[in-house]
Amino acid sequence: MKALIKFYSLTIILIILFVSCENKTELTGNYISGTVENYDPTTFDSINCMDYQLDSNYLMITKYHKVGKCTISKNGNFNTALNEPLYTYPIMDRIDKAMVISDSTAIIGYLILQAYKNGNVVGYVIKCSEEYYNYPTGSNFSTMIYVNKDVTINGTSNIGINFSTTYHLNLKKGWNEVINTYTVTTLGTTTKSSLDVTNTTTEDLKWRFIKYN
Numbered sequence: 001m002k003a004l005i006k007f008y009s010l011t012i013i014l015i016i017l018f019v020s021c022e023n024k025t026e027l028t029g030n031y032i033s034g035t036v037e038n039y040d041p042t043t044f045d046s047i048n049c050m051d052y053q054l055d056s057n058y059l060m061i062t063k064y065h066k067v068g069k070c071t072i073s074k075n076g077n078f079n080t081a082l083n084e085p086l087y088t089y090p091i092m093d094r095i096d097k098a099m100v101i102s103d104s105t106a107i108i109g110y111l112i113l114q115a116y117k118n119g120n121v122v123g124y125v126i127k128c129s130e131e132y133y134n135y136p137t138g139s140n141f142s143t144m145i146y147v148n149k150d151v152t153i154n155g156t157s158n159i160g161i162n163f164s165t166t167y168h169l170n171l172k173k174g175w176n177e178v179i180n181t182y183t184v185t186t187l188g189t190t191t192k193s194s195l196d197v198t199n200t201t202t203e204d205l206k207w208r209f210i211k212y213n
Helices: 003-019 130-134
Strands: 031-035 046-054 061-071 077-081 105-116 120-128 139-147 151-159 163-171 172-188 191-198 205-210
Touching: 046 077, 061 077, 120 130, 130 139, 163 172
Parallel strands: 163 191
Antiparallel strands: 031 077, 046 061, 046 105, 105 120, 105 139, 120 139, 120 205, 139 172, 151 163, 172 191
16 A cells, blocks of 8 residues: 555656657756747746655655756747756655666656746646646656666556556666656446556657646
């Protein structure tokens, strides 16, 4: 049950918290750049890249820490260096132990991109497919994960009878872009969900601004 809570809490945080001429993301381990799809300069003017601290149950974010900051051009372009995160976690606490992890001593951290207008948080920026807006029927979205050393994560874990998650990750020391593909299938009265986590990007992923309600 504890592993189930950890997995769902992480998935929810990544979905809730997480924009292009080329729709290309540059992520070199300590640097990120991209272009916001259909950028409107009246919506936001800068981005803060934040890592965050979770409570002891991994359910709520309790603190933020800035690892990068940049203004956004009138064409929606942004770029910034990324520092190491302040808040990190043992990888074995954040990844299901059913996975094969090449180095169990690695630590892991997470990144969100908050959008600001005149110094106030107004939303967030996430690299996702259009279907992201129709979650939970299905979506692709990108997240940024930090590791303090090279590590691979592989395997499949079944959570109950209707949810599975599969990892095929090769993470390098520093910040990494990770692609999450969420799929829902219905057969009769049974609905099953799966999450595939890989390094393989897809053409439908674009940086988009999501306004806070």
